[in-house]
Amino acid sequence: MLELSLLRENPQIVIDRLMVKRFDAKNTVARILDADQGRRETQKMLDDNLAEANALAKEIGNLFKSGKQQEANELKARTAELKTAAKELQEKMDALQKEQDSLLITLPNLPHPDVVAGTSAEDNVIVQQEGEFPVLPEGSTPHWELCQKYDIIDFELGVKLTGAGFPVYKGKGARLQRALINFFLDNAIAAGYHEIQPPLMVNEASGYGTGQLPDKDGQMYFIGLDGFYMIPTAEVPVTNIYRDLILNAADFPVKNVAYSACFRREAGSYGKDVRGLNRLHQFDKVEIVQLQYPDKSYETLEEMRAHVAGLVRKLELPFRIVRLCGADMSFTSAMTYDFEVYSAAQQRWLEVSSVSNFESFQANRMKLRFRDGSGKTRLAHTLNGSALALPRIVAALLENNQTPEGIRVPKALVPYTGFEMIC
RNA sequence: GGAGAGAUGGCCGAGAGGUCUAAGGCGCUCGCCUGGAAAGUGAGUAUGCGCCAAAAGCGUAUCAUGGGUUCGAAUCCCAUUCUCUCCGCCA
Numbered sequence: 001m002l003e004l005s006l007l008r009e010n011p012q013i014v015i016d017r018l019m020v021k022r023f024d025a026k027n028t029v030a031r032i033l034d035a036d037q038g039r040r041e042t043q044k045m046l047d048d049n050l051a052e053a054n055a056l057a058k059e060i061g062n063l064f065k066s067g068k069q070q071e072a073n074e075l076k077a078r079t080a081e082l083k084t085a086a087k088e089l090q091e092k093m094d095a096l097q098k099e100q101d102s103l104l105i106t107l108p109n110l111p112h113p114d115v116v117a118g119t120s121a122e123d124n125v126i127v128q129q130e131g132e133f134p135v136l137p138e139g140s141t142p143h144w145e146l147c148q149k150y151d152i153i154d155f156e157l158g159v160k161l162t163g164a165g166f167p168v169y170k171g172k173g174a175r176l177q178r179a180l181i182n183f184f185l186d187n188a189i190a191a192g193y194h195e196i197q198p199p200l201m202v203n204e205a206s207g208y209g210t211g212q213l214p215d216k217d218g219q220m221y222f223i224g225l226d227g228f229y230m231i232p233t234a235e236v237p238v239t240n241i242y243r244d245l246i247l248n249a250a251d252f253p254v255k256n257v258a259y260s261a262c263f264r265r266e267a268g269s270y271g272k273d274v275r276g277l278n279r280l281h282q283f284d285k286v287e288i289v290q291l292q293y294p295d296k297s298y299e300t301l302e303e304m305r306a307h308v309a310g311l312v313r314k315l316e317l318p319f320r321i322v323r324l325c326g327a328d329m330s331f332t333s334a335m336t337y338d339f340e341v342y343s344a345a346q347q348r349w350l351e352v353s354s355v356s357n358f359e360s361f362q363a364n365r366m367k368l369r370f371r372d373g374s375g376k377t378r379l380a381h382t383l384n385g386s387a388l389a390l391p392r393i394v395a396a397l398l399e400n401n402q403t404p405e406g407i408r409v410p411k412a413l414v415p416y417t418g419f420e421m422i423c
Numbered sequence: 424g425g426a427g428a429g430a431u432g433g434c435c436g437a438g439a440g441g442u443c444u445a446a447g448g449c450g451c452u453c454g455c456c457u458g459g460a461a462a463g464u465g466a467g468u469a470u471g472c473g474c475c476a477a478a479a480g481c482g483u484a485u486c487a488u489g490g491g492u493u494c495g496a497a498u499c500c501c502a503u504u505c506u507c508u509c510c511g512c513c514a
Contacts, residue, residue, distance in 0.1 A: 005497095054483090056494040064494090072494075073489045079494050198473045246433095246470085253451050367471095377470080 001365045002107050003379065004100075007032055019108040020117045020326035027419070028103050033132060035100040044049075046089040046227040053082045084215075106128055107359040111326050112298075112335040118325025124323065124338070128309070131318030134344050134400045142345040144276030146407065147173065150422050155276070158253065162415065163264070165274070165281035171423045176397075176409075177284060179416035180390050181259050184286035184311060193257035193288055193305050198237035200261060201228040206240040208368035212334045221263050224344075230263035234287040235384045242291060245364040247375055251370065253300060255289035259284070278350065278390035284390040290367070290383045292358065297381035298335075302356045302383045305337050308353050311388055314412040316395050318342040334359045345399035352390040355385030399420075 006384040007014055011029050018025040058080050080147035115123060147153035152173025152265070158166040171176050207213035207229050212220060221230035231237060238258050247254070262285050266274075288307070292300045306322065312319045324417060326337040340349035360379035369377045401408040407421025412422055 040473065043483080047473060050484085051482055053494085056440075057493095060494045065441080076494050081495090368472095 001105055001361060002306075003105065003360060003364055004032075004036065007104075012176060014107070017113075020111045020115060021108050021117075021329060022117070023108055025107055028107060032103045035096045035103065036235045039096040039100060042089055042096060042230065045112060046086060046093055046127065049082055049086045049089060053079055053086065056082070065380070082109045107336050108331045109358065110178050110206075111329060111333075112357070115323070115329065116325045116333055118327045121325075121328045123325040124322040124328055127323050127337070127381050129318075129320040129367055130309075130313065131316070131342070133318055133342055136399075136402065137404055138346050139404075140345050140399070140402055142276065143343070143395040146398045146402060147276065149405065152176070152422060154279070161280070165258065165279070167277070167280065171417060176394065176413075176415055176422070177390060177420070179413055179418075180388075181284060183413055184387055184417045185257060185259055186308070187314075188257035188286065188288055188310055191255075192256045196234075196238055196241070196256050196258040198231070198234055198241075198258050200231055200263075201226075202231055202236050202240065204222040205226060206236055206243070209240045209243045210362055211235045211365060212236060218267055221265060231260060232264045233262050233285065234258040234260035235289060238287065238289045239362060239368075239382055239384065240366060242380075244277050245368060245371040247291070247380065249293060249366075249370055249372055252291060252293045252296070252380075254256060254310065257286060258289070259286045261285075262389075279397040280391055285386075288385050288387045292381045292383060293370075294378065295379050297357050297359060297383060300381075300383055301335060301337075301355065302331055304355050304383060304387075308339055308355055308385055308387050312339060312352070314410070315393065315397065316410045316412075317393070317400065319352075324422060330356070332356075332361050334356050334361065339386075341396040343392070343396045343399050350396060352392045352396075353386040353388050355379075356383060358382045358384075 002014065007029060011033060015025050015029055015262070023400055056075055060072045060075050060079070063069075064077070079323055088296055116123065118124070141149075144155065147155070147167075150172070152170055154168040154170055155164075157168040158164075161168065163307075164408070183340060185195060201223060202226060204213060205219065207217070217229070220232055222228075223230070237260075240254050242254070242258075261282055263282050264280075266279055266281060288304060290300050309321065311318070319341045322338050322340065326340060336356040339353035339355070340351050340352050341349075343350045359381050362382045363379040368380050368382065370380050372378050394404065397410065400406055406421040409417050409420050409422065
């Protein structure tokens with residue numbers, strides 16, 4: 001949620017910057033400012049009314065005590081008037097506040113000035129590319145066939161147990177998963193992150209805090225009996241740890257890492273994009289989350305980007321980093337880097353990480369603040385990134401490292417898997 | 424699932440219609456004391472919103488949440504949520 005003060009002070013900047021995200025905010029901004037104006041006027045009247053009522057109540061109390069029943073009763077007439085007026089004012093103010101909030105929440109985050117507008121994912125800017133495309137041996141196949149050939153990931157069995165998009169990892173496939181999770185966690189811990197094991201279900205307030213609710217609830221699995229949502233990413237519980245907290249400036253940066261299973265309904269997805277491991281309803285991911293002092297959040301974004309790049313490099317996967325254009329960015333992000341690895345048999349780039357700076361957008365929603373040097377409270381900046389999401393990494397590892405003898409495990413991972421080949 | 428108890432500031436905890444602008448303690452901040460520290464001692468120490476050019480200041484709301492009673496509610500009533508204890512079930 002954007003900060004109201006920004007709209008008051010610079011409505012035109014908000015409108016202009018949101019055009020970069022192809023969002024026409026002109027009308028909404030005007031309505032928000034109208035509601036805000038009305039709300040403030042109403043509150044002034046209400047506060048004055050209540051101030052008078054409070055004073056009267058005190059006076060009446062004193063009169064009663066000194067036995068002046070008659071005078072006290074006379075004053076009561078006035079308090080009745082005030083009460084009626086206060087109720088109306090309160091209702092009016094609540095309605096305006098509600099209108100303002102409901103409008104404000106429809107505005108996306110402002111993109112950083114370095115973000116280009118663009119019209120689609122085609123316009124994302126490639127900022128870094130590394131690694132050679134592997135030359136695959138004769139008879140190479142996409143990962144879903146390799147999974148079947150070596151019996152390491154069973155999609156059919158998942159359908160039997162649950163449904164499409166819930167694969168069963170078996171044998172070296174399961175061990176590879178476990179190895180990757182530990183590899184990612186150990187790297188994050190070495191980089192100074194604090195490990196968290198969060199709940200896999202969250203309540204409504206948490207879903208709201210990170211922005212999945214109210215409008216993206218169709219993307220989450222919902223446990224109706226208890227009112228819980230299965231987390232689509234560990235970002236949700238890990239960031240919400242700090243909901244409604246006031247930190248000290250000295251606490252920054254807060255660096256957390258969490259492994260979790262992630263659950264996504266992915267309603268409306270179909271076709272080759274969802275083949276094999278490309279898109280699942282349940283998958284594993286290690287997520288890094290940072291809270292940072294506002295002035296330093298872009299330094300931190302670069303640090304996180306470098307961390308993720310280091311992981312992909314150690315896995316010997318060809319990758320590129322794109323800075324998303326305005327048209328392709330998420331609602332909540334101010335700047336996002338997507339990491340894509342090259343999946344050689346499918347001959348396509350697969351997105352394996354998304355590293356974003358949300359600036360104060362999430363913090364405002366969940367009232368995540370800190371006390372600056374002068375003792376004033378300010379909103380913190382939040383950032384997060386996948387480091388990394390497993391399925392597409394596994395897809396690329398399987399495809400790129402296939403040999404007639406089996407699938408070679410990258411060196412960095414061998415201490416974690418305990419084997420060098422899947423065969 | 425059944426029965427009972429409870430929810431008060433950063434934390435502990437008193438408070439049972441007006442003197443709550445929430446006692447007291449702990450913690451924290453700044454002083455004093457000290458060679459330095461501890462102890463002692465003094466003061467300060469919540470958040471949102473509004474008024475004000477701004478600071479200071481003032482107003483208002485907030486004692487789990489939402490309603491209600493009353494001139495007046497942390498306090499009384501109703502509902503909801505959550506926590507704890509015991510019983511049942513259980514890895």
